[in-house]
Amino acid sequence: MIMSTSDRIISTRKNSAQPVLARRTERGWSQADLARHAGISRTAVSAIEGDRLAPSVTTALSLAAVLECSVEELFARGETCAPRSAQWAWTPRVEPCRYWEAEVSRQRLLYPVEALSVNPVPHDGVWTAGVCREAGPAPADTTLTLACCDPAAGLLATEYARFSGFRLLVFPRGGRAALELLRRRLVHVAGLHYATDEQPERNAGMVRAQLPGRWELLRSARWEEGIALPANDQTRSTKSVARCRRRWAAREPGSGARECMDELLGNRPFAGRQVDGHPAVAEAVRAGWAEAGVCVRFSADEAGLNFLPVRTEALDLCFASALQHDPRLQALVRLLRSRSHRRLISELPGYDARETGEIRAL
Helix, strand or coil: CCCCCCHHHHHHHHHCCCHHHHHHCCCCCHHHHHHHHHHCCCCHHHHHHHHCCCCCCCHHHHHHHEEEEEEHHHCCCHHHHHCCCCECCCCCCCCCCCEEEEEEEEEEEEECCCCCCCCCCCCEEEECCCCCEEEECCCCHHEEECCCCCCHHHHHHHHHHHHCCCEEEECCHHHHHHHHHCCCCCCCCCEEEEECCCCCCHHHHHEEECCCCCCEEEEEEEEEEEECCCCCCEEEEEEEEEEEEEEECCCCCCCCCHHHHHHCCCCCCCCEEECCHHHHHHHHHHHHHEEEEEEEEHHHHHHCCCEEEEEEEEEEEEEHHHCCCCCHHHHHHHHHHHHHHHHHHCCCEEEEEEECCCEEEE
């Protein structure tokens, strides 16, 4: 087929506006050829050429290397690399406020620094009087954000950084709160653990009920959830614990642990206080102001407590199907499927890694 002069002009303009496409076609490569040389998927190449995906630093460097040019020649152009204003994912509670920065759904978001025990990484800047003062170039496009109550998430973040070179920020949230952040496109991934041996479809059902659109569930682990008791309390029956009047450390309504506790107590009123996260439940019992609390075995063992198992739950990580070709998410999937990570998880008290890395499309 002979291309007309007007078609050639349009094609030339299109290629000049898309340097990756232009340099690929100069070499006579298909998208699959470029993907193979650069070590990425063909779908990622298509998305980058169509300006539907901002490449990570690693991907940009790889493309520049195989196309024998600089990163700036490929990506320093027009709207794609124009500075984008950032907005707060949620309002900071104090000022000045240290923050991290990440790119989610093609928007730059600022996150108030929190939970340094699971996020031992430097802040990207400080916000004071409405002005963001950057501490250095923010790795926003190489940062993955996760809302999850997994007490071992800090370990996951450390392994993720070492395995991929990317950064994982973990925001401790219960299941419903995590899904709400995902619905509002404020995080990339949300963790939930409502599914049990008796109700294996609960995680999928929660996602369908709360999130419109297409989603995937990535199995992180299965774990034991139960009652944490003081080390000197040798009660062996969960029913006995539920019948006795005790001070409880309770998770927030909507969390999987709170659902488990309410079922144990028959939704009866209880004495005690609300705390955030499995480690906080265990610490409350260890410190002595609570006499019982529902958490995962890992947190109870870490605090040296007695633990009565109640049920086995599936911890799934939910993400949008549209994100499946993002290099940051692909790196997380590869990590969870790696033999070293599965072995590491299986060695944690109460964790089962036999299904870790499995993906289910909803």
